[in-house]
Amino acid sequence: MTELLNHLLARIASQGPISLAEYMSTCLLHPEHGYYTTRDPLGARGDFTTAPEISQMFGEVIGLGLAQAWLDQDTPEHFVLAELGPGRGSLMADILRATRRVPGFHAAAKVHLVEASPALRKAQAARLAGYAPTWHDTAAELPDDVPLYLVANEFFDALPIRQFQRTADNWSEILVTATDGRLTRARATPAPLDALANRLADTAEGDLVETCAPAQAIAAEIGHRIATQGGVALIIDYGDWRSQGDTFQALRRHEYADPLEMPGHSDLTAHVDFEAIAQAAAPAKYTRLTGQGLFLERLGITARAQALAQHLSGTPLENHISAHRRLTHPEEMGTLFKVLGLYPEGATLPAGLSE
Numbered sequence: 001m002t003e004l005l006n007h008l009l010a011r012i013a014s015q016g017p018i019s020l021a022e023y024m025s026t027c028l029l030h031p032e033h034g035y036y037t038t039r040d041p042l043g044a045r046g047d048f049t050t051a052p053e054i055s056q057m058f059g060e061v062i063g064l065g066l067a068q069a070w071l072d073q074d075t076p077e078h079f080v081l082a083e084l085g086p087g088r089g090s091l092m093a094d095i096l097r098a099t100r101r102v103p104g105f106h107a108a109a110k111v112h113l114v115e116a117s118p119a120l121r122k123a124q125a126a127r128l129a130g131y132a133p134t135w136h137d138t139a140a141e142l143p144d145d146v147p148l149y150l151v152a153n154e155f156f157d158a159l160p161i162r163q164f165q166r167t168a169d170n171w172s173e174i175l176v177t178a179t180d181g182r183l184t185r186a187r188a189t190p191a192p193l194d195a196l197a198n199r200l201a202d203t204a205e206g207d208l209v210e211t212c213a214p215a216q217a218i219a220a221e222i223g224h225r226i227a228t229q230g231g232v233a234l235i236i237d238y239g240d241w242r243s244q245g246d247t248f249q250a251l252r253r254h255e256y257a258d259p260l261e262m263p264g265h266s267d268l269t270a271h272v273d274f275e276a277i278a279q280a281a282a283p284a285k286y287t288r289l290t291g292q293g294l295f296l297e298r299l300g301i302t303a304r305a306q307a308l309a310q311h312l313s314g315t316p317l318e319n320h321i322s323a324h325r326r327l328t329h330p331e332e333m334g335t336l337f338k339v340l341g342l343y344p345e346g347a348t349l350p351a352g353l354s355e
Contacts, residue, residue: 004033004264009178017175017186020248021160021213027263028158029116035264036117036158049254050154051236051292051333052091055323057308059094061299062234065351066095066149067102069232072348076230079147081109084139084218085155087120089113089127095151096131109149114139139218147230150222156277157237157269159214161248164196166207171196174208176260183260202242210243210270216280219342223281226342232350233284233342239272240338241289247271274340287341287353293334296327298352 008026012018028035051058070079083092092111099105111133115121121135136142163174170190177186199209222233239247250259250266257266278286305324312320326332341350349355 002033002262002264004030005183005262007033008176008183008263009181012176012178017177017188019162019173019175021162023176023183023263024160024268027266027268028160030264033264035267036120050087050091051327051337052087052094052153054326055320056090056094056097057301057304057324058296058327059091060098061296061301061304062091062151063095063098064102065234065299066151066232067099067105068351069343069348070105070108070149071102073147073230073232073344075104075108076147077108078110079108079149079231080112080143082112082114082142082148082150084114084150084152085158086113086115086124087153089124091151091153092124092131092133093127096128110134110143112136112142114142139221142221142225144225144229148222148225148233149231150233151236152233153236155237156212156215156218156235156272157239158267159212159218161210161212161270163208163210163246163248164193166200166203166205166209168205169200171209183263185260203244207244208246210247210273212270212273212276215272216276219277219280223284223342226281227283227344230344230347232347233281234350235272235274235277235340235342236292236295236337237272237274238337239274241273242275243271243273272338274338278340278342281342283345284342285345285347287343287349288355290339290353291330291335292337292339293328293330295339295352301328 004027029037031037086092111131113124113133114136115124116137142148164171165174165187167190171193172190173188175186175188176183195211196209203209226233247270248259250257250268252266259268274289309317309320328334339353341353343350
C-alpha cells in the first residue's frame, strides 16, 4: 500500500467518492507523493519514452517548421518560444540547435517553459543552460504582449479528465470510490449536463464520453495570444477529433497497468479530444488534424534521416533506422499521434499541416 493510497482512502472516507479529474491531479501532482513531483519518468529507467527521446530528428524538423512560421509572419523582432511540458528539455534543445542558423531567430526568441515538476525543471535547466529559460507553473503566465511560437508534445494527454456515461438523455459521472481498502469505480446519479447536450446526437445509451476542462482553458489562453499577437502553436498528442469511449490508462515500467492501483507510481493519461481544443482556441484558426508520420514527412524528416545515416554504420545505423520508423510508420507512432496547428486569421498555414 502506497502513502498516496492511504491519503486517497482517507479523503474518500471523509468526503465521499471523487472525480477522475481529482484522482488524476492528486496522483500526478501531489506535492509529496505525486508522480511528476517526485521523479524523472522518462527513458528506459522510467515508465515511458516520448518522441524527442527517440531521435533528435523529431525536434529538428519541428524547429525548422516553427522558424518557417516566424519567417512567414514577417520575422517579429521579439517573440516567446514556448513549450508546454518540456520533459528533460530534449525537444527544446533540438529546436534551438536546428534553428541557430536561421538569421535573427535566436536574437528575437525568449525561451519559456511551462513545467510543474521540480525534478524535470532541474533536468531542463541543465539541458538548456545556455538559453536562460524562464519557467512558469501554468500557460496563463506566459507573456501576452508578443507573438507566441509554441509546441506541446504529449502535454494535453496528462491533464485531468472527467468521464460521463450516457443514461437515456442524461449523463452519469464515473467516480473513484473505495471498497475493502481498494480503489474502485462508481457511477453518480444520472443528471442532465449542459456541456454534453451536443453529444446526445452522436452517442447511445451506455456510451462513455470524456471531458477535460483544463485542456480547454489552456487552449483558450494560447488561442487568444496567437489571435491577438501572432505566432503559431503545434499540439502533438495521441487522441482523435472527438472523445468517445474509456481511454483512461496507466503506464508503469513501459507496461500498461491498472490506473487505480499504486497511485503515484504510474503515469496516468487519456486520449486528447482535439475538437474541444480547436474550438476553445477561437478566435485563432486551426488546421486539419494530421497524423504525426505525415506531418514529419512533410517537414522533411526522411531527408534529414538520410543525411544523418551517411555518418553511421552497424548498430548505431540500425537504431537510427528504427527510430525513423517508430516516429513515422503507421503501425508505430505515425497515425496514433496527431498534430493540430493554431495560427492567426489571415496567416500562412503552419508547415506540414493543411486546412
